[in-house]
Amino acid sequence: MKSTSENFIRRLQKQKEDALEFIIDTYLPLIKGITHKVLSPLGNEGLVDECVNDIFLSIWDNADKFRGDPTDFRKWICAIAKYKSIDYYRKATKRMEVSSEYMDMNTEMSVEEELIQAEDKTELITLINQLEPLDRDIFLMKFFLGYKTADISRKTGLSITAIDNRVFRGKKKLLKEASNLNAGGYAL
Amino acid sequence: MKEKDIYQLLNELDIEENRAEEMEVSEFDKAKVKKEVKMSLRKKRKRPSWKMKVAAAVVIGGLSVSALGIAFPAYAGNVPVIGDIFRFLDNGRTGIYDNYQEYSSTVNMAKESNGVKITINDAIYDGKTVLLTYSIESEQDLGDQPRIGGYLDIKETSGGSGSQHISKVGENQYVGLITGSRLDEKDVDSVNVKWKVGSISIDGTEEKVKGNWNFSLSLQASDNEVQFVDQGIEQNGVNVTIDKITVTPMSFIVYYDQLVSKEVLDKWHGIDVEITIKDDLGNYYAGDGNGGFGQENYMSWSKTFKKLDPDATKLIITPSVTLVEYTSENHGGVEITADGETKTIAIPTKEGKGREEFEMDDIVVDLVK
Numbered sequence: 001m002k003s004t005s006e007n008f009i010r011r012l013q014k015q016k017e018d019a020l021e022f023i024i025d026t027y028l029p030l031i032k033g034i035t036h037k038v039l040s041p042l043g044n045e046g047l048v049d050e051c052v053n054d055i056f057l058s059i060w061d062n063a064d065k066f067r068g069d070p071t072d073f074r075k076w077i078c079a080i081a082k083y084k085s086i087d088y089y090r091k092a093t094k095r096m097e098v099s100s101e102y103m104d105m106n107t108e109m110s111v112e113e114e115l116i117q118a119e120d121k122t123e124l125i126t127l128i129n130q131l132e133p134l135d136r137d138i139f140l141m142k143f144f145l146g147y148k149t150a151d152i153s154r155k156t157g158l159s160i161t162a163i164d165n166r167v168f169r170g171k172k173k174l175l176k177e178a179s180n181l182n183a184g185g186y187a188l
Numbered sequence: 189m190k191e192k193d194i195y196q197l198l199n200e201l202d203i204e205e206n207r208a209e210e211m212e213v214s215e216f217d218k219a220k221v222k223k224e225v226k227m228s229l230r231k232k233r234k235r236p237s238w239k240m241k242v243a244a245a246v247v248i249g250g251l252s253v254s255a256l257g258i259a260f261p262a263y264a265g266n267v268p269v270i271g272d273i274f275r276f277l278d279n280g281r282t283g284i285y286d287n288y289q290e291y292s293s294t295v296n297m298a299k300e301s302n303g304v305k306i307t308i309n310d311a312i313y314d315g316k317t318v319l320l321t322y323s324i325e326s327e328q329d330l331g332d333q334p335r336i337g338g339y340l341d342i343k344e345t346s347g348g349s350g351s352q353h354i355s356k357v358g359e360n361q362y363v364g365l366i367t368g369s370r371l372d373e374k375d376v377d378s379v380n381v382k383w384k385v386g387s388i389s390i391d392g393t394e395e396k397v398k399g400n401w402n403f404s405l406s407l408q409a410s411d412n413e414v415q416f417v418d419q420g421i422e423q424n425g426v427n428v429t430i431d432k433i434t435v436t437p438m439s440f441i442v443y444y445d446q447l448v449s450k451e452v453l454d455k456w457h458g459i460d461v462e463i464t465i466k467d468d469l470g471n472y473y474a475g476d477g478n479g480g481f482g483q484e485n486y487m488s489w490s491k492t493f494k495k496l497d498p499d500a501t502k503l504i505i506t507p508s509v510t511l512v513e514y515t516s517e518n519h520g521g522v523e524i525t526a527d528g529e530t531k532t533i534a535i536p537t538k539e540g541k542g543r544e545e546f547e548m549d550d551i552v553v554d555l556v557k
Contacts, residue, residue: 017226024222033211049224056225062195072199079198129191137201144194155203 009073012063020060027074031055031081038085038146042092051088055081079145086146127174135170138163216427219447219486223431227416273309273321273363277353282474285365287438287495288312288319291410295320301399303327304388309363311381313407314436316490317369317478318342318381324362324388331391332356338385338401340368345379349479369478369490380406412436415556421507423548425449428461428507430551431488435496441478442505443490453485456540458512465493467500501555507548513540 003011003022011019032052039048059077066076128139138156141147153160192200274285274292292312299306304326312319318340324330333354340350349371354364366383370376385401413435420429427447434441446461453459465473473493480489 017229020225021222024225025218028218028221029210029213032213032217033209036211037209049221052221053224053228056221057228058195060225060229062193065193065195066199068199075201075203076195076199079201079203080195083194083198125194125197126191128197133200136197137203140197140201141203144198 005070009063009066009070012060013066015060015063020056023059023077024056027077028052030074031077034078034081035085038082038089039092042089044092047088047092051085054088055084058084082145086144089146131170131173135166138166139170142167215450215485216447219445223429223445227418227431273323273365274319276363277321277355277365282476282494284439284474284476284492284494285319291436291438292319292321293407295405297403297405299401299403301401302397304330304397304399304401306385306401308383308403308405311405311407312438313379313381313409314439314441314492315376315409315412315434316441317367317492318379318407319365319367320381320383321363321365323357324364326360326362326397328397329360329390330362330388330397331393333391334362335389335391336364336366336385337387337389337396338383340366341382341384342368342370343380343382345370345372351476371479371481376409378406378408380404410436410438417553419551419553420445421548421551424509424546425452426459426461426509426548428463428509428548428551430505430553433503433553433555438495439492440473440496441490441492442475443488444507445482446487446489448485450485452511455538456511456544457514457536457538458510460510460512461487461489462508462510463491464506464508466504467497468502468504469497469500471497471500496555501557503553503555505551505553507551509546509548511540511544513538513542 003016003019005026008019008022008026012023032048035048035051035055039051055077058080066073068076124143128136131139134156138152141152141155142149147155149160149163152158152163156163158166272289274288278285289310292310295308295311297308304324307323307325309321309323310319311321320340324334333356336352336354350366350368352364352366354362357363368381370379381404383401383403385399387396387398389396414432415435416432417430418432420427422428425448427445427449429445429447431443431445433443442463442465444461444463446459448459462477463475465475467473473496475491475493478490478492480487482488
Protein backbone atom coordinates (compact mmCIF):
# COMPACT_ATOMS: atom_id res chain seq x y z
CA MET A 1 0.00 0.00 0.00
CA LYS A 2 1.17 3.50 -0.86
CA SER A 3 0.76 6.71 1.03
CA THR A 4 -1.55 9.28 -0.52
CA SER A 5 -2.68 12.72 0.56
CA GLU A 6 -5.67 11.00 2.20
CA ASN A 7 -3.95 8.39 4.32
CA PHE A 8 -0.40 9.58 4.94
CA ILE A 9 -1.03 10.90 8.47
CA ARG A 10 -2.46 7.59 9.61
CA ARG A 11 0.36 5.69 7.94
CA LEU A 12 2.94 8.01 9.44
CA GLN A 13 1.50 7.41 12.88
CA LYS A 14 1.76 3.68 12.25
CA GLN A 15 5.44 4.30 11.45
CA LYS A 16 5.22 3.20 7.82
CA GLU A 17 8.33 4.34 6.01
CA ASP A 18 6.49 5.09 2.78
CA ALA A 19 4.60 7.82 4.65
CA LEU A 20 7.94 9.34 5.57
CA GLU A 21 8.87 9.32 1.89
CA PHE A 22 5.55 10.88 1.06
CA ILE A 23 6.01 13.80 3.43
CA ILE A 24 9.56 14.35 2.22
CA ASP A 25 8.33 14.42 -1.38
CA THR A 26 5.47 16.73 -0.54
CA TYR A 27 6.91 19.07 2.02
CA LEU A 28 10.66 19.23 1.45
CA PRO A 29 10.42 22.45 -0.64
CA LEU A 30 8.48 24.10 2.19
CA ILE A 31 10.63 22.80 5.06
CA LYS A 32 13.82 23.62 3.26
CA GLY A 33 12.51 27.11 2.46
CA ILE A 34 11.77 27.84 6.11
CA THR A 35 15.05 26.40 7.35
CA HIS A 36 17.05 28.14 4.68
CA LYS A 37 15.52 31.48 5.51
CA VAL A 38 16.49 31.24 9.17
CA LEU A 39 19.91 29.66 8.76
CA SER A 40 21.25 31.11 5.51
CA PRO A 41 22.74 34.20 7.25
CA LEU A 42 25.19 31.80 8.89
CA GLY A 43 26.49 30.81 5.48
CA ASN A 44 26.63 27.13 6.28
CA GLU A 45 24.67 24.97 3.84
CA GLY A 46 25.67 21.84 5.71
CA LEU A 47 23.85 23.12 8.77
CA VAL A 48 20.68 23.67 6.70
CA ASP A 49 20.80 20.05 5.48
CA GLU A 50 21.45 18.75 8.98
CA CYS A 51 18.55 20.73 10.35
CA VAL A 52 16.19 19.61 7.57
CA ASN A 53 17.01 15.96 8.34
CA ASP A 54 16.49 16.61 12.03
CA ILE A 55 13.08 18.16 11.32
CA PHE A 56 11.87 15.12 9.40
CA LEU A 57 13.21 12.83 12.11
CA SER A 58 11.31 14.80 14.76
CA ILE A 59 8.14 14.63 12.68
CA TRP A 60 8.59 10.87 12.45
CA ASP A 61 9.36 10.47 16.15
CA ASN A 62 6.48 12.65 17.31
CA ALA A 63 3.87 11.75 14.71
CA ASP A 64 1.69 10.03 17.30
CA LYS A 65 1.22 13.34 19.12
CA PHE A 66 -0.27 15.06 16.11
CA ARG A 67 -4.02 15.63 15.96
CA GLY A 68 -5.80 17.08 12.95
CA ASP A 69 -6.23 17.06 9.20
CA PRO A 70 -3.67 17.64 6.43
CA THR A 71 -4.09 21.43 6.70
CA ASP A 72 -3.28 21.26 10.40
CA PHE A 73 -0.41 18.93 9.58
CA ARG A 74 1.08 21.50 7.25
CA LYS A 75 0.84 24.15 9.95
CA TRP A 76 2.30 21.79 12.50
CA ILE A 77 5.37 20.84 10.50
CA CYS A 78 5.93 24.50 9.57
CA ALA A 79 5.97 25.31 13.28
CA ILE A 80 8.37 22.43 13.96
CA ALA A 81 10.61 23.60 11.13
CA LYS A 82 10.64 27.12 12.51
CA TYR A 83 11.28 25.93 16.04
CA LYS A 84 14.14 23.63 15.00
CA SER A 85 15.82 26.18 12.75
CA ILE A 86 15.70 28.84 15.47
CA ASP A 87 17.15 26.31 17.87
CA TYR A 88 19.95 25.52 15.42
CA TYR A 89 20.52 29.19 14.79
CA ARG A 90 20.82 29.99 18.49
CA LYS A 91 23.19 27.12 19.16
CA ALA A 92 25.34 28.00 16.16
CA THR A 93 25.60 31.71 16.97
CA LYS A 94 26.37 30.94 20.56
CA ARG A 95 29.24 28.78 19.45
CA MET A 96 30.45 31.41 16.99
CA GLU A 97 30.44 34.22 19.53
CA VAL A 98 32.26 32.18 22.10
CA SER A 99 34.87 31.00 19.69
CA SER A 100 35.75 34.48 18.48
CA GLU A 101 36.18 35.78 22.02
CA TYR A 102 38.16 32.98 23.51
CA MET A 103 40.15 31.66 20.65
CA ASP A 104 42.34 29.26 22.52
CA MET A 105 39.79 27.89 24.94
CA ASN A 106 37.79 24.79 24.39
CA THR A 107 34.69 26.15 22.73
CA GLU A 108 32.58 23.02 22.88
CA MET A 109 29.86 23.12 25.46
CA SER A 110 30.58 20.83 28.35
CA VAL A 111 28.21 17.97 28.97
CA GLU A 112 27.05 19.80 32.08
CA GLU A 113 26.24 22.95 30.18
CA GLU A 114 24.37 21.04 27.56
CA LEU A 115 22.38 19.25 30.20
CA ILE A 116 21.50 22.49 31.92
CA GLN A 117 20.37 23.96 28.64
CA ALA A 118 18.23 20.95 27.83
CA GLU A 119 16.77 21.00 31.32
CA ASP A 120 15.97 24.69 31.01
CA LYS A 121 14.04 24.02 27.87
CA THR A 122 11.93 21.25 29.33
CA GLU A 123 11.36 23.34 32.44
CA LEU A 124 10.26 26.25 30.32
CA ILE A 125 7.84 23.93 28.52
CA THR A 126 6.52 22.70 31.87
CA LEU A 127 5.93 26.29 32.86
CA ILE A 128 4.32 27.29 29.59
CA ASN A 129 1.80 24.54 30.23
CA GLN A 130 0.55 26.56 33.19
CA LEU A 131 -0.38 29.59 31.09
CA GLU A 132 -3.78 30.26 29.58
CA PRO A 133 -4.04 29.32 25.87
CA LEU A 134 -3.53 32.79 24.37
CA ASP A 135 -0.48 33.52 26.50
CA ARG A 136 0.81 30.06 25.70
CA ASP A 137 0.69 30.84 21.98
CA ILE A 138 2.38 34.19 22.49
CA PHE A 139 5.18 32.60 24.50
CA LEU A 140 5.68 29.84 21.97
CA MET A 141 5.90 32.33 19.13
CA LYS A 142 8.19 34.65 21.02
CA PHE A 143 10.59 32.23 22.63
CA PHE A 144 10.49 29.11 20.50
CA LEU A 145 9.65 30.38 17.04
CA GLY A 146 11.59 33.63 17.21
CA TYR A 147 8.74 35.88 16.19
CA LYS A 148 9.05 39.62 16.64
CA THR A 149 6.32 41.30 18.67
CA ALA A 150 5.03 42.99 15.52
CA ASP A 151 4.58 39.59 13.84
CA ILE A 152 2.76 38.21 16.87
CA SER A 153 0.52 41.25 16.77
CA ARG A 154 -0.37 40.51 13.15
CA LYS A 155 -1.07 36.85 13.87
CA THR A 156 -3.16 37.36 16.97
CA GLY A 157 -4.79 40.69 16.18
CA LEU A 158 -3.63 42.08 19.54
CA SER A 159 -1.85 45.40 19.81
CA ILE A 160 1.87 45.47 20.46
CA THR A 161 1.29 47.01 23.88
CA ALA A 162 -1.19 44.28 24.76
CA ILE A 163 1.31 41.63 23.80
CA ASP A 164 4.10 43.26 25.77
CA ASN A 165 1.80 43.38 28.77
CA ARG A 166 0.88 39.75 28.42
CA VAL A 167 4.52 38.74 28.08
CA PHE A 168 5.38 40.79 31.16
CA ARG A 169 2.56 39.29 33.23
CA GLY A 170 3.32 35.83 31.90
CA LYS A 171 6.96 36.14 32.89
CA LYS A 172 5.95 37.20 36.37
CA LYS A 173 3.58 34.26 36.67
CA LEU A 174 6.25 31.90 35.40
CA LEU A 175 8.75 33.28 37.84
CA LYS A 176 6.32 32.64 40.67
CA GLU A 177 5.49 29.17 39.42
CA ALA A 178 9.15 28.45 38.96
CA SER A 179 10.02 29.31 42.53
CA ASN A 180 7.13 27.14 43.62
CA LEU A 181 8.35 24.28 41.51
CA ASN A 182 11.86 24.24 42.76
CA ALA A 183 13.45 26.35 45.42
CA GLY A 184 16.24 27.31 43.11
CA GLY A 185 13.96 29.46 41.04
CA TYR A 186 13.97 30.22 37.42
CA ALA A 187 14.58 33.50 35.69
CA LEU A 188 13.77 34.17 32.08
CA MET B 189 -4.13 17.64 33.19
CA LYS B 190 -1.32 15.92 31.50
CA GLU B 191 1.56 18.14 30.59
CA LYS B 192 2.08 18.78 26.91
CA ASP B 193 5.41 18.70 25.23
CA ILE B 194 6.62 21.15 22.62
CA TYR B 195 5.23 19.12 19.70
CA GLN B 196 1.76 19.04 21.20
CA LEU B 197 1.94 22.73 22.01
CA LEU B 198 2.98 23.51 18.45
CA ASN B 199 0.11 21.34 17.22
CA GLU B 200 -2.36 23.53 19.07
CA LEU B 201 -0.77 26.74 17.93
CA ASP B 202 -2.92 28.01 15.10
CA ILE B 203 -0.71 30.12 12.93
CA GLU B 204 -0.58 30.17 9.20
CA GLU B 205 2.92 30.25 7.83
CA ASN B 206 1.71 32.30 4.88
CA ARG B 207 4.98 33.93 4.10
CA ALA B 208 6.71 30.62 3.85
CA GLU B 209 8.61 30.59 0.62
CA GLU B 210 8.96 27.19 -0.90
CA MET B 211 12.37 26.45 -2.22
CA GLU B 212 13.08 24.65 -5.41
CA VAL B 213 14.15 21.12 -4.63
CA SER B 214 15.39 18.53 -7.13
CA GLU B 215 14.66 14.82 -7.15
CA PHE B 216 18.26 14.31 -6.08
CA ASP B 217 17.71 16.47 -3.00
CA LYS B 218 14.57 14.57 -2.07
CA ALA B 219 16.25 11.21 -2.46
CA LYS B 220 19.20 12.42 -0.41
CA VAL B 221 17.03 13.57 2.48
CA LYS B 222 15.06 10.32 2.38
CA LYS B 223 18.21 8.30 2.53
CA GLU B 224 19.82 10.29 5.31
CA VAL B 225 16.70 10.35 7.45
CA LYS B 226 16.21 6.62 7.03
CA MET B 227 19.84 6.04 7.84
CA SER B 228 19.44 7.95 11.10
CA LEU B 229 16.38 5.87 11.88
CA ARG B 230 18.38 2.74 11.37
CA LYS B 231 21.31 3.98 13.42
CA LYS B 232 19.00 4.93 16.22
CA ARG B 233 17.33 1.57 16.31
CA LYS B 234 20.63 -0.16 15.99
CA ARG B 235 22.46 1.51 18.83
CA PRO B 236 21.64 -0.87 21.70
CA SER B 237 23.25 -3.77 19.91
CA TRP B 238 25.86 -2.21 17.72
CA LYS B 239 27.79 -5.40 17.38
CA MET B 240 25.77 -8.49 17.28
CA LYS B 241 27.63 -10.91 19.40
CA VAL B 242 25.29 -13.77 18.80
CA ALA B 243 26.91 -16.78 17.31
CA ALA B 244 25.10 -18.66 14.64
CA ALA B 245 22.76 -21.04 16.33
CA VAL B 246 19.77 -22.96 15.22
CA VAL B 247 16.78 -23.18 17.45
CA ILE B 248 14.27 -25.76 16.57
CA GLY B 249 10.75 -25.24 17.78
CA GLY B 250 10.10 -28.51 19.54
CA LEU B 251 6.32 -28.71 19.36
CA SER B 252 5.71 -27.68 15.81
CA VAL B 253 8.56 -29.80 14.63
CA SER B 254 7.38 -33.01 16.19
CA ALA B 255 3.88 -32.28 14.94
CA LEU B 256 5.28 -32.13 11.44
CA GLY B 257 7.01 -35.41 12.03
CA ILE B 258 10.54 -34.38 11.31
CA ALA B 259 13.30 -36.64 12.54
CA PHE B 260 16.88 -35.65 13.08
CA PRO B 261 19.14 -38.64 12.82
CA ALA B 262 22.37 -38.10 11.00
CA TYR B 263 20.92 -39.04 7.64
CA ALA B 264 23.24 -36.70 5.92
CA GLY B 265 25.99 -39.21 6.41
CA ASN B 266 24.30 -41.61 3.99
CA VAL B 267 24.89 -39.32 1.06
CA PRO B 268 28.41 -39.60 -0.34
CA VAL B 269 30.82 -37.56 1.67
CA ILE B 270 30.40 -33.99 0.65
CA GLY B 271 32.06 -32.16 3.48
CA ASP B 272 31.31 -28.76 2.18
CA ILE B 273 28.25 -28.46 -0.02
CA PHE B 274 28.73 -24.71 -0.31
CA ARG B 275 32.11 -25.16 -1.91
CA PHE B 276 31.10 -28.24 -3.85
CA LEU B 277 28.24 -26.50 -5.63
CA ASP B 278 30.34 -23.49 -6.40
CA ASN B 279 32.87 -25.80 -8.15
CA GLY B 280 35.57 -23.38 -7.13
CA ARG B 281 34.29 -21.01 -9.78
CA THR B 282 33.87 -17.90 -7.69
CA GLY B 283 34.96 -18.80 -4.21
CA ILE B 284 32.16 -16.77 -2.70
CA TYR B 285 31.08 -19.60 -0.44
CA ASP B 286 34.53 -20.95 0.46
CA ASN B 287 34.24 -19.95 4.10
CA TYR B 288 30.56 -20.56 4.68
CA GLN B 289 30.82 -24.15 5.89
CA GLU B 290 32.90 -23.38 8.97
CA TYR B 291 30.51 -20.68 10.16
CA SER B 292 27.26 -22.43 9.44
CA SER B 293 25.26 -24.53 11.83
CA THR B 294 24.59 -28.17 11.36
CA VAL B 295 20.88 -28.82 11.15
CA ASN B 296 20.31 -32.39 9.93
CA MET B 297 16.55 -32.06 9.70
CA ALA B 298 15.01 -34.68 7.44
CA LYS B 299 11.58 -35.10 5.96
CA GLU B 300 10.44 -38.02 3.85
CA SER B 301 7.48 -38.06 1.51
CA ASN B 302 6.59 -40.30 -1.46
CA GLY B 303 9.92 -42.04 -1.53
CA VAL B 304 12.02 -38.89 -1.51
CA LYS B 305 13.89 -37.77 1.55
CA ILE B 306 15.14 -34.20 1.84
CA THR B 307 17.63 -33.40 4.58
CA ILE B 308 18.72 -29.89 5.46
CA ASN B 309 22.40 -30.18 6.31
CA ASP B 310 23.59 -26.70 7.17
CA ALA B 311 22.01 -23.34 7.65
CA ILE B 312 23.49 -19.89 7.86
CA TYR B 313 22.09 -16.37 8.01
CA ASP B 314 24.53 -13.54 7.39
CA GLY B 315 22.16 -10.76 8.31
CA LYS B 316 20.84 -10.40 4.78
CA THR B 317 20.63 -13.80 3.20
CA VAL B 318 19.63 -17.21 4.49
CA LEU B 319 21.46 -20.15 2.92
CA LEU B 320 20.48 -23.77 3.39
CA THR B 321 22.34 -26.76 2.06
CA TYR B 322 20.41 -29.96 1.61
CA SER B 323 20.74 -33.45 0.32
CA ILE B 324 18.15 -35.59 -1.39
CA GLU B 325 17.87 -39.35 -1.43
CA SER B 326 15.26 -40.72 -3.74
CA GLU B 327 13.91 -44.16 -4.61
CA GLN B 328 13.62 -43.15 -8.24
CA ASP B 329 15.90 -41.25 -10.55
CA LEU B 330 15.10 -37.54 -10.63
CA GLY B 331 17.30 -36.69 -13.60
CA ASP B 332 20.45 -34.60 -13.54
CA GLN B 333 18.97 -31.34 -12.37
CA PRO B 334 15.63 -31.84 -10.65
CA ARG B 335 13.72 -28.67 -9.92
CA ILE B 336 12.59 -28.15 -6.36
CA GLY B 337 9.19 -26.49 -6.21
CA GLY B 338 9.39 -24.18 -3.23
CA TYR B 339 11.24 -21.13 -2.12
CA LEU B 340 12.66 -19.89 1.15
CA ASP B 341 10.06 -17.85 2.92
CA ILE B 342 11.56 -15.49 5.44
CA LYS B 343 8.87 -14.38 7.84
CA GLU B 344 8.08 -10.76 8.56
CA THR B 345 9.88 -9.24 5.64
CA SER B 346 8.46 -7.07 2.97
CA GLY B 347 9.92 -9.00 0.08
CA GLY B 348 12.59 -11.40 -0.93
CA SER B 349 14.71 -12.85 -3.66
CA GLY B 350 16.55 -16.11 -3.90
CA SER B 351 18.46 -18.65 -5.91
CA GLN B 352 18.93 -22.39 -6.15
CA HIS B 353 21.72 -24.75 -7.13
CA ILE B 354 21.44 -28.50 -7.28
CA SER B 355 23.80 -31.22 -8.40
CA LYS B 356 23.68 -34.99 -8.75
CA VAL B 357 26.28 -36.70 -6.58
CA GLY B 358 25.41 -40.36 -6.87
CA GLU B 359 22.67 -42.69 -7.96
CA ASN B 360 19.40 -41.01 -6.99
CA GLN B 361 21.35 -38.72 -4.69
CA TYR B 362 21.64 -34.99 -4.91
CA VAL B 363 22.94 -32.04 -2.95
CA GLY B 364 21.69 -28.51 -3.26
CA LEU B 365 21.87 -24.98 -1.98
CA ILE B 366 18.94 -22.66 -1.67
CA THR B 367 19.21 -19.02 -0.72
CA GLY B 368 16.72 -16.38 0.20
CA SER B 369 17.48 -12.72 0.80
CA ARG B 370 15.44 -10.18 2.61
CA LEU B 371 14.94 -7.12 0.48
CA ASP B 372 14.21 -4.65 3.26
CA GLU B 373 17.19 -2.97 4.84
CA LYS B 374 16.34 -3.46 8.45
CA ASP B 375 18.98 -5.01 10.65
CA VAL B 376 17.36 -8.10 12.00
CA ASP B 377 19.29 -10.35 14.36
CA SER B 378 17.19 -13.42 13.89
CA VAL B 379 14.80 -14.72 11.29
CA ASN B 380 12.17 -17.41 11.05
CA VAL B 381 12.41 -19.33 7.84
CA LYS B 382 9.94 -21.68 6.22
CA TRP B 383 10.83 -23.92 3.34
CA LYS B 384 7.80 -25.62 1.91
CA VAL B 385 8.48 -28.00 -0.90
CA GLY B 386 5.36 -29.26 -2.62
CA SER B 387 6.83 -31.00 -5.63
CA ILE B 388 10.05 -32.02 -7.31
CA SER B 389 10.13 -31.85 -11.09
CA ILE B 390 12.13 -34.59 -12.71
CA ASP B 391 14.68 -33.20 -15.08
CA GLY B 392 14.07 -33.90 -18.72
CA THR B 393 10.48 -35.05 -18.27
CA GLU B 394 7.11 -33.52 -17.53
CA GLU B 395 6.82 -35.68 -14.44
CA LYS B 396 6.67 -34.41 -10.91
CA VAL B 397 6.97 -36.13 -7.56
CA LYS B 398 4.36 -34.55 -5.35
CA GLY B 399 4.74 -34.56 -1.62
CA ASN B 400 5.09 -32.58 1.52
CA TRP B 401 8.49 -31.55 2.65
CA ASN B 402 7.97 -28.70 5.04
CA PHE B 403 10.68 -27.26 7.21
CA SER B 404 10.69 -24.36 9.56
CA LEU B 405 13.62 -23.08 11.55
CA SER B 406 14.80 -19.94 13.17
CA LEU B 407 18.29 -18.63 12.66
CA GLN B 408 20.46 -16.11 14.44
CA ALA B 409 22.60 -13.80 12.37
CA SER B 410 26.29 -14.62 12.38
CA ASP B 411 28.64 -12.06 13.90
CA ASN B 412 28.60 -8.99 11.82
CA GLU B 413 29.94 -5.51 11.87
CA VAL B 414 28.31 -2.69 10.02
CA GLN B 415 30.25 0.20 8.60
CA PHE B 416 28.21 3.13 7.34
CA VAL B 417 29.92 4.57 4.31
CA ASP B 418 27.76 7.09 2.46
CA GLN B 419 30.28 7.77 -0.30
CA GLY B 420 29.11 8.31 -3.79
CA ILE B 421 29.96 9.33 -7.27
CA GLU B 422 28.00 10.94 -10.04
CA GLN B 423 28.71 10.67 -13.73
CA ASN B 424 26.58 11.22 -16.82
CA GLY B 425 23.42 11.68 -14.78
CA VAL B 426 23.81 8.49 -12.77
CA ASN B 427 24.61 8.66 -9.09
CA VAL B 428 25.90 5.63 -7.21
CA THR B 429 26.24 5.77 -3.45
CA ILE B 430 27.76 3.10 -1.25
CA ASP B 431 25.45 3.07 1.72
CA LYS B 432 27.00 0.57 4.09
CA ILE B 433 29.16 -2.51 4.27
CA THR B 434 28.44 -5.42 6.55
CA VAL B 435 31.38 -7.67 7.30
CA THR B 436 30.76 -11.22 8.52
CA PRO B 437 33.42 -13.84 9.21
CA MET B 438 32.74 -15.54 5.88
CA SER B 439 31.66 -12.72 3.60
CA PHE B 440 30.88 -9.06 3.26
CA ILE B 441 27.79 -7.41 1.91
CA VAL B 442 27.81 -4.07 0.15
CA TYR B 443 24.61 -2.03 0.10
CA TYR B 444 24.45 0.58 -2.60
CA ASP B 445 21.95 2.96 -4.10
CA GLN B 446 21.53 4.01 -7.68
CA LEU B 447 19.92 7.32 -8.46
CA VAL B 448 19.21 8.25 -12.03
CA SER B 449 18.48 11.72 -13.35
CA LYS B 450 15.33 12.44 -15.30
CA GLU B 451 17.30 13.07 -18.50
CA VAL B 452 18.78 9.58 -18.45
CA LEU B 453 15.44 8.03 -17.49
CA ASP B 454 13.79 9.78 -20.41
CA LYS B 455 16.41 8.49 -22.76
CA TRP B 456 16.85 4.84 -21.75
CA HIS B 457 14.49 2.07 -20.75
CA GLY B 458 16.80 0.14 -18.50
CA ILE B 459 19.63 1.42 -16.34
CA ASP B 460 21.69 -1.15 -14.46
CA VAL B 461 24.55 -0.52 -12.10
CA GLU B 462 26.95 -3.31 -11.22
CA ILE B 463 29.87 -3.04 -8.86
CA THR B 464 33.20 -4.81 -8.87
CA ILE B 465 35.50 -4.78 -5.89
CA LYS B 466 39.18 -5.14 -5.24
CA ASP B 467 41.21 -4.17 -2.20
CA ASP B 468 44.45 -2.28 -1.68
CA LEU B 469 46.37 -5.59 -1.66
CA GLY B 470 45.22 -6.43 -5.16
CA ASN B 471 42.66 -9.10 -4.25
CA TYR B 472 39.60 -9.27 -6.46
CA TYR B 473 36.35 -10.27 -4.80
CA ALA B 474 33.73 -12.36 -6.51
CA GLY B 475 30.19 -11.47 -5.65
CA ASP B 476 26.60 -12.49 -5.99
CA GLY B 477 23.80 -9.95 -6.27
CA ASN B 478 20.99 -10.19 -3.73
CA GLY B 479 18.49 -8.18 -5.73
CA GLY B 480 17.15 -4.80 -4.85
CA PHE B 481 14.12 -2.63 -4.45
CA GLY B 482 13.04 0.89 -5.16
CA GLN B 483 11.39 3.02 -7.76
CA GLU B 484 12.29 3.73 -11.31
CA ASN B 485 14.84 6.44 -10.56
CA TYR B 486 16.03 5.28 -7.17
CA MET B 487 17.01 1.69 -6.48
CA SER B 488 18.72 0.12 -3.49
CA TRP B 489 20.80 -2.97 -4.15
CA SER B 490 22.98 -5.29 -2.19
CA LYS B 491 25.63 -7.73 -3.22
CA THR B 492 27.43 -10.40 -1.21
CA PHE B 493 31.15 -10.89 -1.71
CA LYS B 494 33.56 -13.57 -0.58
CA LYS B 495 35.49 -13.35 2.66
CA LEU B 496 37.33 -10.09 3.17
CA ASP B 497 41.10 -10.29 3.46
CA PRO B 498 41.75 -9.29 7.09
CA ASP B 499 44.84 -7.30 6.04
CA ALA B 500 42.98 -5.14 3.56
CA THR B 501 42.58 -1.52 4.64
CA LYS B 502 40.79 -0.12 1.62
CA LEU B 503 38.13 -1.34 -0.75
CA ILE B 504 38.21 -0.03 -4.26
CA ILE B 505 34.71 -0.18 -5.66
CA THR B 506 34.16 0.37 -9.36
CA PRO B 507 30.58 0.91 -10.47
CA SER B 508 29.77 0.23 -14.09
CA VAL B 509 26.59 1.40 -15.71
CA THR B 510 24.73 -0.28 -18.54
CA LEU B 511 22.09 1.65 -20.40
CA VAL B 512 19.72 -0.53 -22.39
CA GLU B 513 17.05 0.05 -24.95
CA TYR B 514 14.19 -2.39 -24.63
CA THR B 515 13.17 -3.93 -27.92
CA SER B 516 10.69 -6.68 -28.68
CA GLU B 517 13.68 -9.08 -28.61
CA ASN B 518 14.91 -8.37 -25.11
CA HIS B 519 11.81 -7.15 -23.36
CA GLY B 520 8.12 -7.69 -23.56
CA GLY B 521 4.90 -7.83 -21.70
CA VAL B 522 1.38 -8.90 -22.40
CA GLU B 523 -1.86 -7.68 -20.97
CA ILE B 524 -4.60 -10.20 -20.40
CA THR B 525 -8.05 -8.69 -20.50
CA ALA B 526 -11.03 -9.94 -18.55
CA ASP B 527 -12.24 -11.82 -21.64
CA GLY B 528 -9.05 -13.80 -21.76
CA GLU B 529 -7.67 -12.02 -24.79
CA THR B 530 -4.05 -11.08 -24.78
CA LYS B 531 -2.47 -8.05 -26.30
CA THR B 532 1.12 -6.98 -26.31
CA ILE B 533 2.04 -3.97 -24.23
CA ALA B 534 3.78 -1.48 -26.46
CA ILE B 535 7.27 -0.40 -25.42
CA PRO B 536 7.42 3.40 -25.34
CA THR B 537 9.89 4.83 -27.79
CA LYS B 538 12.92 6.43 -26.23
CA GLU B 539 15.82 8.24 -27.73
CA GLY B 540 18.61 5.91 -26.58
CA LYS B 541 19.38 3.12 -29.06
CA GLY B 542 21.03 -0.23 -28.60
CA ARG B 543 23.18 -0.44 -25.53
CA GLU B 544 25.77 1.76 -23.91
CA GLU B 545 28.13 1.02 -21.12
CA PHE B 546 30.47 3.12 -19.12
CA GLU B 547 32.63 2.60 -16.09
CA MET B 548 32.62 5.16 -13.32
CA ASP B 549 35.58 6.35 -11.31
CA ASP B 550 36.52 4.23 -8.32
CA ILE B 551 34.97 4.81 -4.94
CA VAL B 552 37.67 4.14 -2.37
CA VAL B 553 36.38 3.17 1.05
CA ASP B 554 38.68 3.13 4.06
CA LEU B 555 37.82 0.10 6.14
CA VAL B 556 37.31 0.82 9.80
CA LYS B 557 39.13 -1.74 11.91
